[in-house]
Structure formats: C-alpha cells, structure tokens
Amino acid sequence: MSDLLEIEDVAEVATETEVAEVSGVQASSGAGSSATPAENHGVAEVANTGFPALEQRPCWRVFDDWQEADGRKFRPGVWHFGIKQKGDNPPQMLDTWVSSPVHIDAVTADTHGGNFGRLLRIKTTLGHWRTWAMPQAMLRGSGDDLRGELLGMGVEISPRNRQSFGEYLQQPAPKQRVTCALEVGWAGKVFVLPDASIGPGAASVIFQSGEGGTAEYATGGTLKAWINTVAAPARNNPMLMLALSVAFTGPLLAKCSAEGGGVHLVGDSSTGKTTAAEAARSVWGPERYKRTWKATANGLEGAAALFNDNLLVLDEISEADPRDVGMIAYMLGNGTGKQRASRTGTARTVTRWRTIVLSTGERTLATSMMEAGQRAKSGQAVRLLDVPVQRQHGAWDDLHGLSDGRAFSDAIKTAASQHYGHAGREFLERLTRDPQDFGAALDVFKSLPEFSPDGGEGQDKRAAARFAMIAMAGELATEYGLTAWGEGAATQAAAEAFTLWRLARGSGNGERRQIVEQLAAFVSRHGDARFNDIAATHNLPVRDRAGWWKDEGDGRSYLFTAEGMREALRGFDFKAALDSLEAQGVIPAAGADGKRTRFHRVNGRAVRLYPVDGSKLEGC
Incomplete structure (x- = not known):
C-alpha cells in the first residue's frame, strides 16, 4: 500500500471560488x-x-x-x-x-x-x-x-x-x-x-494558451478611482486625452475593417510622454502590460499577438536596434508575422493580428532609421504617426492645481500604478452590446472638417482616418461613462494631434525634409570623428574621412568628399537628393561646368568637395 496514504492533518486554508463562467461547468461542492x-x-x-x-x-x-x-x-x-x-x-x-x-x-x-x-x-x-x-x-x-x-x-x-x-x-x-x-x-x-x-x-x-499567466491583463484598484485620478486630469490636456483615446481604439479596428498602425509621441527627455503611455496602458492592465522597443522583432511579433484587437504600448524607440525599426513598423501595421518552417520543414501558420500602437521616443521613426543608414518610406511613416508633445509644461497644458509638470506626471503615474484594467473591461462590456454600425459611425467622423484635409494626398488621408478612429474611440468611452470628459473633447484632442502631425511632417510627401534630416544626422554622428578643420596647417589622420569643415563669418560649412556625400545620402537616389538639397539651399547650385562640387585646397592640392551650409542643418 502506498506510503502516501497516511497523512497528518493540517489547518485548512480558506478558499475562494474563482471559476470562469463556462456553460455547463461548475465548481465542486468540496467533497x-x-x-x-x-x-x-x-x-x-x-x-x-x-x-x-x-x-x-x-x-x-x-x-x-x-x-x-x-x-x-x-x-x-x-x-x-x-x-x-x-x-x-x-x-x-x-x-x-x-x-x-x-x-x-x-x-x-x-x-x-x-x-x-x-x-x-x-x-x-x-x-x-x-x-x-x-x-x-x-x-x-x-x-x-x-x-x-x-x-x-x-x-x-x-x-x-x-x-x-x-x-x-x-x-x-x-x-x-x-x-x-x-x-x-x-x-x-x-x-x-x-x-x-x-x-x-x-x-x-x-x-487557450500554453502559458497560464494572465498578469498583463490583471486588474487593480477601482474603476471609479481610475476615472477620477487618471481620466479626469486629461481634461484640457490634449496629449493625455489622445493617449487614453488610443487605448480604447484597438477593439474598434475589426468592427470598422480598419488597418492597424499607431501614434508615436515624440519629445525631449522628461516631458511626460512615458507618463501618457503609462496612463494608456492602465486602461487594460498593470505596469507589465507596457512593452519596450528594446525587444527583438520576434518578441514584438509575439507581443502583438498577445495584444491582438487591442493596444500595444512601446516605450522609448531609441532602445531599439535602428536596423530593425523600419521592419517592426511594417510588421505592426501589416498585422503579419514572418513565415517560419516547422520541425518537419513544412510552413507554419503565419501569426496575424490587428493592433493599435502607442509608441514614445525622443526621435522620430525616420531619424531612428537614419542611424542605420536607412530611409523611412512613406508606408512606414504613415503606420506610426509622429506627434510632437512639447506643450506649456512638458507634455501638459493644465496641471490641475499641481506645482509643475513633473508633479503632474508623478500623480498620473502613481494613480495608474494603483488603478488599472477596469476601464478596458467595462468598455468591452458596453461595446459588445452596442448595436450601432461602427463602420458608418467612423465615416461620420472621417467626414468632419477636422479630418478632411484640403488637397490632402494619400498619406494625409490615411493619417486623417486613423485620428478620426481615435476620436471615435474617445467619444465612445465618454458616452459609456468612462472618462469624465465633455462631449467632443476627444475629437478636439485627436484633431489637434492630426494638425501637429501635418506640421511636423511638412508639405509634400516629406521626402525633402527626410533628406535634410538624414544629412544632419550624419554630421551630428560623425562631425568630430570624420571631419576636421580644412584650415589646419597639420591635419591629423582621419579614419574613413567624410570631409572637412570650415568656419566663416556666418557659421560653419561642411565640405563633403564625393564618397562621404554618397554615404550620407544612402537610401535616396543620389542625383535626386542633390537636386532637393540645392532647391532647399543646403548646397549651392551647379556651376558653369554643371557640377555642384567646388575646388578647395587641401594640403597644397585642389580637391573637389560638396559645400553644405551648416545653418540649414540646425534644428533637424
């Protein structure tokens, strides 16, 4: 007979029945x-x-x-x-x-x-x-x-x-x-x-999953306290209201047959953009709900599936490998993972998802890609819309009686760490029983003047459609009693974000601005290592020289070698990029010989170099 049969008696532990509602299945009576x-x-x-x-x-x-x-x-x-x-x-x-x-x-x-x-x-x-x-x-x-x-x-x-x-x-x-x-x-x-x-x-x-953990979607605190301490302070704070509206958008994607994508909050360190992300994730869960860009592309694919039809929060784009940023943006927007083989060599089922992304960082998507010598294509840029968050007090406009922006951020972070997960579930309770045609409702928002740019091109229209959906999500959350905002407030916040995106993007398709930004990023990254003073009597050896610099009365100019300029403009058509730089006054017009290079004397010999006006690179 088994020696496990005789057991000493121990004190019973009080039990709580926590059985999910499943038709026909009930908890045991205890015997x-x-x-x-x-x-x-x-x-x-x-x-x-x-x-x-x-x-x-x-x-x-x-x-x-x-x-x-x-x-x-x-x-x-x-x-x-x-x-x-x-x-x-x-x-x-x-x-x-x-x-x-x-x-x-x-x-x-x-x-x-x-x-x-x-x-x-x-x-x-x-x-x-x-x-x-x-x-x-x-x-x-x-x-x-x-x-x-x-x-x-x-x-x-x-x-x-x-x-x-x-x-x-x-x-x-x-x-x-x-x-x-x-x-x-x-x-x-x-x-x-x-x-x-x-x-x-x-x-x-x-x-059903091979992992039993559910910590990302845990709940804490109360819904009422969350509304009072996280949602209500978003009044008169468009960036916080935008982030919270984004958080409610994910479940609407399928109902409106809309594509995935997201918003990228861009701002200096300690402005409050991460606080906005923390507030957004508190709609659905605790601090571990948030992810970071530092994750690999494979890790993000799994995360996107975990947050399918929902919000994916990615903090600090600078932590990502610049070589992966563009691919990740495409993956998240397309909703399709990589094709992989099984152990037997057959193709596995490709992971698919729909998700709305809220990302943060001190750099834009395009700038991050430039660090890897890549150029952000229009399809990538429109999947993750850059929204600057510089406001009166960091990311905030109304401090609601607190002393400064840091105190306001700390209050939001503290509240979001104590109260979380309830708002998202209540939103779903109402949404799953809402009989309206959400596709038709979205069309109404898209037709609003705020989201109908005059003469807007394809990228503008796609961005406008996403901000219109974010506005609709915020208004629905307000209608469901989850925000303490006034009617129309979420629409106004999303419309302001759309305007900021258009201003940051500039006119046209944004490629002219990207060319200057990429050139400026190259100078910022290599200015001290691969350039030196052309007037110096004894030039020190420079490894992988890209050119020289020259200080004049009106500022500094950079004199690029042909190889250096081609490297700096990698990813663009070289001639078209030079035409764009000339049109923007960054390099001089072609001379009588049809060339944009100018002769400069270096160590007693004449060398053709591309002059770049350093003042045109400032602020990029």
Missing part, C-alpha cells in the same frame, strides 16, 4: 469527484461518491478537501485507486496521491475543429480556484513543460508519481465542449481576454 475508464465518459460528477470498492478499480477520484475512510485520512487532490495482485494471493488495493485538486471539466477545440485541449479547474496552494484551458499538445513527450506551467499556477504534483499525472489528464474525455480562442481579441461577437470572455455567449468561449 470529491470521480471518473473511471470503464463507466464514466462524461463530466466528473460533482458529488461525494465515497471510496471505490475493489470491483470499481482502477479509477480516479478528485477530493477538494480532506477525506477520512476506515480510520485513514486522505489529503485533497487527485488520487489513483488501483489494485495489485500476485499469483493466487488476494488483490491488494493501491491508493496513490498524484496531485492537488485538478478537475477536467470540458474538452476545448477551435471553431475549425482543431487545437484540442482540456479545460482544467485547479485549486492553488493558497486554496483559490482558477481555470486553465490546456493545449492537449502539451501532453507530448515527457510532459515537463505542462507540469512546469501547472506548478507555476499553484498545483502541487507528486515527484514520485508525476508520470501518473499525465495519464490522469488523458482519461476519457468529458462530454462538455467549449470553443477555444488561441489569441486575445474578437471571437465572433465575444471579446476574449486571457482570464475572461466578454459579450453575448461569452460562457462558451475561452482563451
């Missing part, structure tokens, strides 16, 4: 449940069935509390009741404790009849109940990954009998069926979060 391979092919009975007789073995039982039989005590958990017989000797009953309470309540599968799993209801070490839709594929091999996840969720598993645990999970499937969703976001009319499904019919859909 036990049973299932045998021969006689029970449905959901384990929620009743005290007692201990199995000899003829009922082998079988499984799950006890939610301590049990006593024949003077022996059985600890809560999954028990295997078996028999052992040698020769003609009477059979011996073997009673083996396998794990703490784990019930198999339903079979899960996606809408296509694949990705099968088991809906588990577990009792944690602290006595709390929780559910997890376990992918059945985790039972392959040794099952170490599966046991690791369950151990992390608070399940206790006998090291001696851990292989029996996998056998228990593969007993005949219960009759109850539940639809599983493999990603956060819309599943029909239901919005699926890692720990909850919201909307009509939510009880029949559950999130």
